[in-house]
Amino acid sequence: MGEPRISGYEFGRAPRSPVSLDELKELEATVGFTDADRACLRRVGELLNGEVEALVDGWRKIIGSQPHLARWFFGPDHQPDEAYKAAVKARFVRWVHDVFTRPFDQAWLDYQEEIGLRHTPAKKNTTDQAHTPPLVPLRHLIGFVAPVAESVRHRLQAKGLSPDELDRLHAAWIKAVILSVTLWSHPYTRDGLW
Amino acid sequence: MGEPRISGYEFGRAPRSPVSLDELKELEATVGFTDADRACLRRVGELLNGEVEALVDGWRKIIGSQPHLARWFFGPDHQPDEAYKAAVKARFVRWVHDVFTRPFDQAWLDYQEEIGLRHTPAKKNTTDQAHTPPLVPLRHLIGFVAPVAESVRHRLQAKGLSPDELDRLHAAWIKAVILSVTLWSHPYTRDGLW
Numbered sequence: 001m002g003e004p005r006i007s008g009y010e011f012g013r014a015p016r017s018p019v020s021l022d023e024l025k026e027l028e029a030t031v032g033f034t035d036a037d038r039a040c041l042r043r044v045g046e047l048l049n050g051e052v053e054a055l056v057d058g059w060r061k062i063i064g065s066q067p068h069l070a071r072w073f074f075g076p077d078h079q080p081d082e083a084y085k086a087a088v089k090a091r092f093v094r095w096v097h098d099v100f101t102r103p104f105d106q107a108w109l110d111y112q113e114e115i116g117l118r119h120t121p122a123k124k125n126t127t128d129q130a131h132t133p134p135l136v137p138l139r140h141l142i143g144f145v146a147p148v149a150e151s152v153r154h155r156l157q158a159k160g161l162s163p164d165e166l167d168r169l170h171a172a173w174i175k176a177v178i179l180s181v182t183l184w185s186h187p188y189t190r191d192g193l194w
Numbered sequence: 195m196g197e198p199r200i201s202g203y204e205f206g207r208a209p210r211s212p213v214s215l216d217e218l219k220e221l222e223a224t225v226g227f228t229d230a231d232r233a234c235l236r237r238v239g240e241l242l243n244g245e246v247e248a249l250v251d252g253w254r255k256i257i258g259s260q261p262h263l264a265r266w267f268f269g270p271d272h273q274p275d276e277a278y279k280a281a282v283k284a285r286f287v288r289w290v291h292d293v294f295t296r297p298f299d300q301a302w303l304d305y306q307e308e309i310g311l312r313h314t315p316a317k318k319n320t321t322d323q324a325h326t327p328p329l330v331p332l333r334h335l336i337g338f339v340a341p342v343a344e345s346v347r348h349r350l351q352a353k354g355l356s357p358d359e360l361d362r363l364h365a366a367w368i369k370a371v372i373l374s375v376t377l378w379s380h381p382y383t384r385d386g387l388w
Contacts, residue, residue: 023333026262030337032344068220120387138388139217142336142376143224146369150226153361163357167347174368175340182336185379193314193382194332 006090008127010114011098016106017113019186019194024109027182033175038103040172044152045100047159047169052096055151056089062147069144072136084130099176109183116184138188145181149174200284202321204308205292210300211307213380213388218303221376227369232297234366238346239294241353241363246290250283252345253338263338266330278324293370303377310378332382339375343368 075081
């Protein structure tokens with residue numbers, strides 16, 4: 001089948017994460033992520049398959065409306081770098097699909113470290129040869145879990161699910177987002193404290 | 195009225211946080227925390243006022259059941275340090291009440307930095323003169339947002355709320371927990387990346 005080519009999307013070709021698979025398993029236990037949640041994520045993916053770009057557009061609208069979030073996407077002219085934003089958006093959409101469909105294995109783990117690095121001075125801008133600020137601050141990555149969590153609930157609410165199924169699907173999504181962002185926090189963290 | 199004395203609880207007497215109130219306001223916007231959420235938190239506090247210790251006991255049961263979470267509460271004899279656990283628990287319960295009732299002002303901001311530091315080598319063990327490992331790793335602080343979020347929903351579900359009110363109260367709680375943990379992540383973060 002093949003997926004459409006996404007610029008800078010290097011899933012399966014990222015360097016080995018310094019985080020071990022054992023640490024990932026422990027973290028899944030901390031979050032409470034189970035096989036049942038994996039099945040729920042697949043189901044969320046089926047239900048929202050045609051809405052992922054709209055979801056990401058909604059998040060980007062929130063980002064664009066808040067100067068302290070938007071500025072990390074600005075070029076040296078203090079205007080949004082539209083080429084950079086478009087490249088990032090395609091990969092953001094792909095991250096959602098990956099959460100829905102991919103196992104949380106070595107390749108997924110490796111790529112979460114890569115995503116984290118791409119928000120820090122180590123790798124921001126390098127993928128797209130952009131000239132935006134060299135950082136998205138960690139606090140906004142963690143803080144943005146809240147709107148990302150809530151928006152998916154709103155979309156699932158339109159699907160006619162039972163309250164119980166809605167809660168289970170939403171909980172699985174929240175866990176997966178927290179898991180992702182926790183892994184992204186790794187390159188931000190002082191040595192030995194992560 | 196006066197609150198019962200909690201050992202090591204130094205709300206209002208913590209050093210000034212290096213995080214500014216302006217940064218806190220930005221972070222509240224990122225999370226989507228509004229005055230309506232503040233009102234919701236007060237309501238959650240009224241509904242769960244008698245259950246906070248049970249909530250915290252539930253979280254500690256999860257921690258105790260996972261060796262990679264429990265070990266940070268062990269003494270040099272590799273057994274749980276019960277005195278330390280009891281001291282920490284009382285403050286954990288108090289953090290919940292503070293989230294329900296206190297404004298997110300300078301005093302609250304200062305104390306979140308203090309809570310973060312008390313999970314890092316800078317201040318862990320010093321409050322209680324304990325001899326547990328000098329850290330709770332950041333990944334488990336962020337990851338534990340998930341069970342803390344979900345457990346409050348379960349308790350609110352028993353209160354006979356409308357689905358809409360349940361969702362609003364739960365969303366406010368999630369935002370407040372994410373806000374807290376984001377602030378706790380500050381002392382863990384490399385200079386300039388938070």
